[in-house]
Each structure stands twice: as C-alpha cells, then as structure tokens.
Amino acid sequence: MLWIILAAVAVVIVLWAVSSYNGLIKSRMQTQEAWSQIDVQLKRRNDLIPNLIETVKGYAKYEGDTLEKIAELRAQVAKAQTPQEAMAASDALGRQVSGIFAVAENYPDLKANASFVKLQDELTNTENKISYSRQLYNSTTANYNTKLQTVPTNIIAGLFGFKASEFLAVPEEEKAVPKVEFDF
Numbered sequence: 001m002l003w004i005i006l007a008a009v010a011v012v013i014v015l016w017a018v019s020s021y022n023g024l025i026k027s028r029m030q031t032q033e034a035w036s037q038i039d040v041q042l043k044r045r046n047d048l049i050p051n052l053i054e055t056v057k058g059y060a061k062y063e064g065d066t067l068e069k070i071a072e073l074r075a076q077v078a079k080a081q082t083p084q085e086a087m088a089a090s091d092a093l094g095r096q097v098s099g100i101f102a103v104a105e106n107y108p109d110l111k112a113n114a115s116f117v118k119l120q121d122e123l124t125n126t127e128n129k130i131s132y133s134r135q136l137y138n139s140t141t142a143n144y145n146t147k148l149q150t151v152p153t154n155i156i157a158g159l160f161g162f163k164a165s166e167f168l169a170v171p172e173e174e175k176a177v178p179k180v181e182f183d184f
Contacts, residue, residue: 020156027144031165034137035083038168041130042090045123046074049097052119056100056110066103070096083137087168090130097123134168141165 053067073093080086101120104110145164148157156162 016152017156020153021160024144024147024153024157024160024162027140027147028162028165030140031137031144034133034140038083038130038133038137039086041126041133042077042086045090045093045097045126045130046077048119048122048126049074049093052097052100052116052123055113055116055119056103066096066099070100083168084166087134094127094130097127138167141167 049070053070057067070093073089073096076089077086077093080089104116104120110116147153148162148164
C-alpha cells in the first residue's frame with residue numbers, strides 16, 4: 001500500500017514538473033512571437049520609407065540631411081542584433097520620419113500629393129501597429145518573467161536554465177513633458 005502511495009506521489013510530481021516545463025516553454029514562445037510581430041512591423045516600415053523618401057526628394061531638394069539620416073537609421077534597424085538595439089534604432093527612426101511629415105508642411109504640393117498622403121497614412125498605421133506590438137511584447141514578457149520568479153515554476157525554470165526576457169522601455173526623450181506655449 002505504501003508503494004502505491006509513493007508511486008502516486010511520484011506520478012503527480014512528474015506530471016507537475018512536465019506541466020510547469022511546458023508552461024514555461026509556451027510563455028517563452030509567446031514572448032518570442034510577440035517580438036516577431038514587432039519585427040514584422042519594423043520591416044514593413046523599412047519597406048515603406050524608401051518610397052516616402054523618393055516622394056519627398058522630388059519636392060524638398062534641400063532636406064538632404066534629414067533624408068540621409070533616415071536612410072542611416074533604417075540600416076541600423078535592419079542590422080540590430082537584439083530587440084533592445086532594434087527598438088532604440090526604431091525609436092530614432094520614428095522621430096526622423098516624423099520630421100519628414102513636418103517638412104511636408106512647408107510644401108503644400110507635397111501635402112496634396114496622393115502618393116505622399118497614402119504613404120503617410122501607411123506609415124502612421126504601421127507606427128500604431130508597432131506601438132501595439134510593443135505593448136503585447138511587454139505583456140507577454142511580464143507573464144513569462146512572472147512564471148520564472150514565482151513558486152513553484154521558478155524551481156523548474158532554475159533547473160532548466162530559463163532566462164528572463166527584457167522589457168522594451170520608452171526612450172527618455174519621449175518621457176519628457178511637452179512644452180505648451182500659446183502666443184497670442
């Protein structure tokens with residue numbers, strides 16, 4: 001009778017360990033999938049930017065520095081090795097792309113150009129998708145990291161060498177309070 005009880009306890013422990021391990025794998029995969037969604041949107045934005053640049057070039061000949069900086073940052077996003085590197089380059093690229101939209105304010109014909117408007121809408125849509133994907137990534141990272149730190153799954157995580165994922169942080173420049181000025 002004692003052997004049956006010990007065998008039943010052993011089976012329960014093994015089932016718990018397998019279930020915990022599989023849960024950790026699932027959470028890690030969800031975090032990786034969430035990153036891949038960001039990566040897809042970054043690629044989409046990188047594919048749209050050359051078309052936007054060519055459209056702007058026709059109107060804004062003297063804005064070459066801005067366009068060159070965008071090309072450089074676009075290459076940095078493509079070369080990034082980690083999610084953090086990719087997001088740092090992506091954040092800088094996003095600020096430069098916003099600069100193109102500001103440049104367009106100086107060129108009424110460009111603002112009215114159907115290709116530019118379509119590209120601007122596509123990039124805005126892509127930026128929104130990147131923002132949503134960042135939120136999803138951080139949410140799945142929080143779930144995964146919680147499993148790594150809570151009992152009893154932290155035991156399995158430690159035994160099998162699971163590592164915590166890093167959150168994507170908001171760049172310091174974007175945390176600053178914007179200045180609001182009214183000149184009447």
